[in-house]
Structures are given as C-alpha cells and as structure tokens.
Amino acid sequence: xxxxxxxxxxxxxxxxxxxxxxxxxxxxxxxxxxxxxxxxxxxxxxxxxxxxxxxxxxxxxxxxxxxxxxxxxxxxxxxxxxxxxxxxxxxxxxxxxxxxxxxxxxxxxxxxxxxxxxxxxxxxxxxxxxxxxxxxxxxxxxxxxxxxxxxxxxxxxxxxxxxxxxxxxxxxxxxxxx
Amino acid sequence: xxxxxxxxxxxxxxxxxxxxxxxxxxxxxxxxxxxxxxxxxxxxxxxxxxxxxxxxxxxxxxxxxxxxxxxxxxxxxxxxxxxxxxxxxxxxxxxxxxxxxxxxxxxxxxxxxxxxxxxxxxxxxxxxxxxxxxxxxxxxxxxxxxxxxxxxxxxxxxxxxxxxxxxxxxxxxxxxxx
Amino acid sequence: xxxxxxxxxxxxxxxxxxxxxxxxxxxxxxxxxxxxxxxxxxxxxxxxxxxxxxxxxxxxxxxxxxxxxxxxxxxxxxxxxxxxxxxxxxxxxxxxxxxxxxxxxxxxxxxxxxxxxxxxxxxxxxxxxxxxxxxxxxxxxxxxxxxxxxxxxxxxxxxxxxxxxxxxxxxxxxxxxx
Amino acid sequence: xxxxxxxxxxxxxxxxxxxxxxxxxxxxxxxxxxxxxxxxxxxxxxxxxxxxxxxxxxxxxxxxxxxxxxxxxxxxxxxxxxxxxxxxxxxxxxxxxxxxxxxxxxxxxxxxxxxxxxxxxxxxxxxxxxxxxxxxxxxxxxxxxxxxxxxxxxxxxxxxxxxxxxxxxxxxxxxxxx
DNA sequence: AATGAATGAGGTTTCATTCAT
DNA sequence: GATGAATGAAACCTCATTCAT
Numbered sequence: 001x002x003x004x005x006x007x008x009x010x011x012x013x014x015x016x017x018x019x020x021x022x023x024x025x026x027x028x029x030x031x032x033x034x035x036x037x038x039x040x041x042x043x044x045x046x047x048x049x050x051x052x053x054x055x056x057x058x059x060x061x062x063x064x065x066x067x068x069x070x071x072x073x074x075x076x077x078x079x080x081x082x083x084x085x086x087x088x089x090x091x092x093x094x095x096x097x098x099x100x101x102x103x104x105x106x107x108x109x110x111x112x113x114x115x116x117x118x119x120x121x122x123x124x125x126x127x128x129x130x131x132x133x134x135x136x137x138x139x140x141x142x143x144x145x146x147x148x149x150x151x152x153x154x155x156x157x158x159x160x161x162x163x164x165x166x167x168x169x170x171x172x173x174x175x176x177x178x
Numbered sequence: 179x180x181x182x183x184x185x186x187x188x189x190x191x192x193x194x195x196x197x198x199x200x201x202x203x204x205x206x207x208x209x210x211x212x213x214x215x216x217x218x219x220x221x222x223x224x225x226x227x228x229x230x231x232x233x234x235x236x237x238x239x240x241x242x243x244x245x246x247x248x249x250x251x252x253x254x255x256x257x258x259x260x261x262x263x264x265x266x267x268x269x270x271x272x273x274x275x276x277x278x279x280x281x282x283x284x285x286x287x288x289x290x291x292x293x294x295x296x297x298x299x300x301x302x303x304x305x306x307x308x309x310x311x312x313x314x315x316x317x318x319x320x321x322x323x324x325x326x327x328x329x330x331x332x333x334x335x336x337x338x339x340x341x342x343x344x345x346x347x348x349x350x351x352x353x354x355x356x
Numbered sequence: 357x358x359x360x361x362x363x364x365x366x367x368x369x370x371x372x373x374x375x376x377x378x379x380x381x382x383x384x385x386x387x388x389x390x391x392x393x394x395x396x397x398x399x400x401x402x403x404x405x406x407x408x409x410x411x412x413x414x415x416x417x418x419x420x421x422x423x424x425x426x427x428x429x430x431x432x433x434x435x436x437x438x439x440x441x442x443x444x445x446x447x448x449x450x451x452x453x454x455x456x457x458x459x460x461x462x463x464x465x466x467x468x469x470x471x472x473x474x475x476x477x478x479x480x481x482x483x484x485x486x487x488x489x490x491x492x493x494x495x496x497x498x499x500x501x502x503x504x505x506x507x508x509x510x511x512x513x514x515x516x517x518x519x520x521x522x523x524x525x526x527x528x529x530x531x532x533x534x
Numbered sequence: 535x536x537x538x539x540x541x542x543x544x545x546x547x548x549x550x551x552x553x554x555x556x557x558x559x560x561x562x563x564x565x566x567x568x569x570x571x572x573x574x575x576x577x578x579x580x581x582x583x584x585x586x587x588x589x590x591x592x593x594x595x596x597x598x599x600x601x602x603x604x605x606x607x608x609x610x611x612x613x614x615x616x617x618x619x620x621x622x623x624x625x626x627x628x629x630x631x632x633x634x635x636x637x638x639x640x641x642x643x644x645x646x647x648x649x650x651x652x653x654x655x656x657x658x659x660x661x662x663x664x665x666x667x668x669x670x671x672x673x674x675x676x677x678x679x680x681x682x683x684x685x686x687x688x689x690x691x692x693x694x695x696x697x698x699x700x701x702x703x704x705x706x707x708x709x710x711x712x
Numbered sequence: 713a714a715t716g717a718a719t720g721a722g723g724t725t726t727c728a729t730t731c732a733t
Numbered sequence: 734g735a736t737g738a739a740t741g742a743a744a745c746c747t748c749a750t751t752c753a754t
Contacts (some may be wrong), residue, residue, distance in 0.1 A: 011726090011727060011728080012727075012728055012729080013727075013728090016737095021735080021736090022736045022737055023728090023729085023736080023737060023738095024729085024730075024731080024735070024737065024738095025730095025734085025735055025736070026739060027728095027729070027730080028734070028735075029754095032728075032729080033301070035728095046187045050719090063353075065202055066352075075222070083246030087190055091271065092267070092270035092271065093270065093271040100328075103330070103736055117352065120352070124354060125353075125354060126352045126353065126354055127350065127352070127353065127355070130343070130346070130347055130350075130352065131343055131347075133280070134324075134340065134343045134344060134347050135347060135352050137320065137323045137324050138316070138319075138320040138323070138344070138347050138348065138352075139319070140323055141316075141319035141320040141322055141323025141324065142315060142316040142319040142320060143319075144319055144322075144323060145315045145316070145318055145319025145322060146312075146319065146354035147253075147317050149315055162312070162718060165228070165308075165309055165312045166312060166316070169308055169309075169312050169313060169316050169351070170316065170351055170352060170353075171351050171352055171353030172305065172308075172351045172355070173347070173348055173349045173350040173352075173353075174244075174295065174298070174305065174308065174313050174316075174317070174348060174349055174351075175241075175303075175304065175305065175348075175349035175350055175351075176303060176304055176305040177300060177350070178356055189743085189744065189745085190744080190745060190746080191743095191745090199718075199719085200719045200720055201719085201720065201745090201746085202717065202718075202719060202720060202721095202747075202748080203717080203718055203719070203720095204746095205745095205747080206717070210745080210746075211744095211745070211746090264721075296738065303734080331734085367723065367724085368723080368724060368725085368729065369722095369723085369724090370722085377739075377740085378739065378740045378741055379725085379740085379741065380727080380739075380740060380741060380742095381738080381739055381740070381741095383724095383725065383726080384738070384739075388724080388725075389723095389725090392687060393752095419709075420619055422708075425722090428630075434726095445626065448623070448626035449626065457684070464558055467693055469679070473708065479711060480710060482708045482709065482710055483706065483708065483709060483710040483711070483718075486699075486702070486703055486706075486708065487703075488697055490680075490696070490699045490703050491703060491708050492716085493676060493679045493680050493683055494672070494675075494676040494679070494700070494703050494704065495706075495708070496679055497672075497675035497676040497677075497678055497679025497680065498671060498672040498675040498676060499673025499675075500675055500678075500679060501671045501672070501674055501678060502668075502671050502675065508633075508637070518668070521664075521665055521668045522668060522672070524664070525599075525665075525668050525669060525672050525707070526672065526707055526708060526709075527663065527707045527708055528707040528708030528711070529540060529703070529704055529705045529706040529707030529708075529709075530600075530651065530654070530660045530661070530664065530669050530672075530673070530704060530705055530707075531597075531659075531660065531661065531704075531705030531706055531707075532659060532660055532661035533592075533661070533706070533711055544752080545747085545748060545749080546748075546749055547748075547749090550716095555714075555715085556714065556715045556716055557715080557716060557749090557750085558714070558716060558750085558751075558752080559713085559714055559715070559716095559719095560719095560750095561721055561749095561750070561751080562713070562714075566749075566750080567748095567749060567750090713736105714754100715752100715753100715754080716741085716751105716754100717749100717751105717752100717753100717754105718750105718752090718753105719748105719749100719750085719751075719752105720748100720749105720750100721747105721748100721749100722746105722747090722748100723745100723746085723748105724745090724746090724747105725743105725744085725745090726738100726742105726743090726744080726745105726746095727741100727742100727743100727744105728734080728738105728740100728741105728742100729739105729740085729741100730737105730738105730739085731736100731737100731740105732736100732738100732739105733735105733736080733737100733738105733745100733751075
C-alpha cells in the first residue's frame, strides 16, 4: 500500500494525488514530508548499495567487480528515471539533515568501491600509485555526472549503453601512455 | 555596496540579515530572489569560464591546457568556499529556470573542454578512441565531485593540493595498461 | 460554505476574519484577491442586469419599464447594503482591469436603458429630441448618486421609498414647462 | 515650487519624479501621502466651489445660474483631465477619512445647488413639487456621470460641448408632458 | 533646502499538517 | 483505516516614510 513511487519533489498534495490517496492518508504512512523523501531514498539507494555489496562478493576479480558496479548503478537508475530524478535533483534540494542521512546511506557503496580499488592495486589489476580517495571520487563523480546528464536531457537514451564506454574511460583515462 | 557574499541559500530575510541590511534593501539591488542567485552565479561561473577560455588560448598544448583548467577551477573555488557552497549546493536547490540558466553559463566551459580533448586526440596527446562527451563528463564529474567532497567536509584542506593527483588520475585512469 | 458576504474592501485577512475562517481558507474558494471582488460583483451586477433584461421583456410599455428598472435597482441594493457598499465604493478602489470587467458586466444594463429610451421616443412616451446617451447618463447617474448618498449616510432609510420621486424627477426634469 | 499637478494616484516616488524632485523633498511640502491628495483636491474642488458661489451671486436668475454652474463644472475639469481623473477616480480609492473631507469640501457646492433650486421653485422657474434633495442628486449625479464617462473614454472629446444638452436634459427630463 | 539610500511594517499567497467525520 | 476541508506559519515583495549628508 502507498508505493512511494510518485515523489516529484513537490507538494504533499501532489504526492498524495499521484499515489491515489487523500492528503491526510499520507500521514498514516509517513511521519512528515521529509520522511517521504528519506523513504524513497532508502529504497533506491538501498537497492544500489545492496547490489554493490552482493556484486563485490559475487565477482572477486576487481576489474569485473568495477564493471558490474557501474552496470548495476546505471541499470537501477536507468530502469527508473523517476527515482533517478529524485536522487540526482531533489536530494540536493533537501536540507542539511537529509543530505547527511543520504551521505550515510551511500557510505557502504563508497567503502565497496574503496575495497575494490585497494584489492585491485594489490593484485596489480589497477596501477600504482594513486590515492584511493581520488580514484573513488573520479569513479563516483563520473557515474554521477553521466546519470545527471542523462536526466537533464530527458532520459531519452539507454543509460546502460554507456556502461562500457564509461568503464573503459575510467580504466584508461584520457592520456596516451604509449 | 551590498556585496553578494552572504548568500546562504534560503530566505531573503536571512540573506538581508547576513548582509547587514533590512529586508527591503535587498530589492534596491536585485529584482527578486532569483536575481540574487543568478547574480552570485554569474560572478562565480563567469570567472571560471573566462579563465578557462583565456587559459585555452594561452596554453596551446592540450595536456598543459587541461592541467591549467583544473588548477583554475580548484583555485577559484578554493579561494572562496562561500561561493563554492552556492555553486555546489544552492544552485541545485533552485528551480528548473535557474538551473537552465546555469547550464547555459557553463556551456562555454564545456565547449572549451571539448576543444582541448579534440585537439589532444589530433595531436596524439590523448589516446584514441574515446567519445569526447564521455571524457568530458568524466573530467567535469571528477572535478565537481572533488569540490563537493571538499565542501561537505568543511573546506578544511587546501583544494589546490589536489590539482596534480586529479590531473594524473584523469590522464591515466585506474587501469594498469602494462 | 464561505458566503461572499463579508467583503469589506481591504485585506484578505479582514475578509477571512469576517467570514469566520482562516486566511488560507479563502484561497480554497477564490483564486486570488481579485477573484473575490469579481465574484461578489458578478453576483450583484448579474442580479441587476438579469432583472433589467427580464423587466424589459415583461413590460413593453417604456414608462413602466423605466419605473420597474429603477425599482429593481433600488430594491436589489436596498435589500443588501453590504453589497451596495462594495458596488458603490470598493469597485472604484480596484485597479483598471477590474473596473473594465465591471464596465463590461454593466453593458447589457446600459443597452437595456438605451432600448427603453429609443422605444419610448418612437412611441411618443418620451419627448423628442434628446440624445439617448445623455439621457442614459442622466438616469444612471441619478440612480447611482441616489444609492451612493444612501450608502454614505449609513443606509438608514428605505431606499425603495425613493423609486417614485426619482422616477418623477427623471421624467419631468426640474424645469417648469408651462 | 512643487506644483501638485502630477498626482496619478500612485506611489510617492512617482509623484516626486513627475514633480522633478527627490522622494524626500515631497515631505518638506506635505505631511504625508494623504496630505498630497487632500491638497490636490482642495485646489480643484475649491476652484469649482468658489466659482459656483461666485456665479450664484453674479447670476440671480436660477435658470441662468444652473446653466452657468454646469458650464463652470465642465470647463474646470474639461481643461484639466489630469485633475478630473483624480477627482473621479482616485478620491474614491481613498479611505473613509479622506472621502469625508472631500464630502465636506463639496458641501458649499451642494448648498449652492440647493439655494438655486429653492429660489427657482419660489420664482416659478422650476416646477413644483419636487424634493430639492432628489433634484440636487439628479443634477449632481448627472454631471458626475457625464464627467466620468468622458474620463473613462479617454477625455477625447470637448466636455463643454455637453453643457447645453445636459442642461436641457435636466430641465426637461425624459418625459413627454404634452 | 534638498537628497535618495535605507528602512521595516504590512500585504498577498503557499502549502505541510491536523482532526472531525 | 481513510478522508479532505480547514488551518496558520512563513515566505516574498512593495512602498510610505525617515534621516544622515
């Protein structure tokens, strides 16, 4: 009951209407408006986080793990532009408290990335030396910017088609090493 | 008079208070609330955009141009955390109209990046093949995420110290090509 | 619910208070402040206009029609001093846009008056020659001034008692033709 | 200095600009905004009132006096549409206190009208019986409506051309006495 | 005498939240 | 459980008025 699908970053009245219930009914399921956003986020972010952790276990090879991670991220949001909109746009409209909660939710994801990177450096799959935090921010920033660009242009193309180009780009960088 | 330094994101009353003037005074210098934000942004973004264009002309060598671009971006925002906060946080809280104006302001910057990338591919400074848009989003996304991380942790360290690590990361990627 | 009786001319807060509801409640029934005034006017003017048109059809005899018109006008406003106050005072405080809408609402009334006057001239009930517009303005101006005087003195006496004196006055003028 | 010509029913800033002085300067000549309106009114109404009293003395014959009165009224306002606008429109936008002051200023005018009417009834120039107040309201209402119509259509035609038609109308009424 | 930048009270409108039904 | 009419705090903005220069 009361699927939190229709969060458009708008008035509670609109959320209620899109969920097909009365305004007051919303408050039977959520404490307040902030709680609605948090719930939507927990659901979406949780999905990505859970998937990333599971993938890490499933694919011990760092290169494969990284590729699967990107794929999971793009697939999850690509299948649900509405939720991507919330994540890329509306979260940033929220106040400090919410943004901190989101940051906390994302932490496992960042730690997974860190572990993949560290393991890859140990196994020689990734080159040395680089600061793991810098690399993590590059990976996350690139994914984030790619999703945002996709959202802002109207989510018209297939996001998963960018998994390999982005993966290659992150792996090889722009420089010509030869 | 009425320096636009104190834009902390929210009510006109707060902006006025932080600027040390009465509510109504704000409207002697700005048409409306949106105008305040746009003004702050034009100033900051304009600075980055102008600098990037100038740097491109000054440094014909693509690798140097890219490094200088990152340096200019980090230096401009690093010197003014307050404005960085507006750019990284408050712009995204604004409505569609403002975000589109910001996107337009940023276009020259993106085009500069594209030109640097294309030139680098021609001269062999950058490797082939890669999609310029994907590369541009990686570069911009990485810079953006790096600045955001800096802001969210309280702008405590020196942002320009990250110019070289980020530059190297973007150039080499995470992969081990040997 | 939310009878539009309590329009006393000024702040929405006052209108709300006099209607016994909260400020925000007003906006459940009216789009904005202008809409409140327009609604009150449409109701009152509509009543007078409708009545005048109906009377014109009912009483083909121009003299009777004119008398009935004056009676209808005085009776409608006489029964509702509050609405008369709005019509005689507050409309004139409104901006150009509203006054033009009111002028449009009144047009059928003026046309009815014109038709009665023209018919009366043809049948010989009214004297020739006179400019219908001048006559119409005399009739309307006299009615209007009579109502205004009644309002400004506190609506203490019975307005309908003036139907015959005004009717006689308009018919005979002040001059002594003998 | 500071001719009160440019009262457009608007902001003090506009009045000041049209008078070619700074905002603050207005307050050297007027106590407050209400005082500006009152001054403009005293000037205009005073002119009409003075003229009407003088005319009454100058023309002992009631019929002539009435005609001269209408002429004075139309000529005064006809020569100065700006002031007519204030009188016909902006006064009615003012609050109760101002309207009462205006009513007081107009009293001598109304008394003059009353005296002319009473004298006319005694001399037989005007017919008996009619209630002087009803007649006065007819005369004043007709004049007022005629001026208002002239103003609202943009003050394009010559108002004084209506002196005789209106005078005849008021004298003869619409009825056919034969 | 004159200025005009600054003020801040007060107006309209929105919308998250409540509660009687 | 569900409703949705009603609420009222709070936001933006205007403009008559003041006062240091």
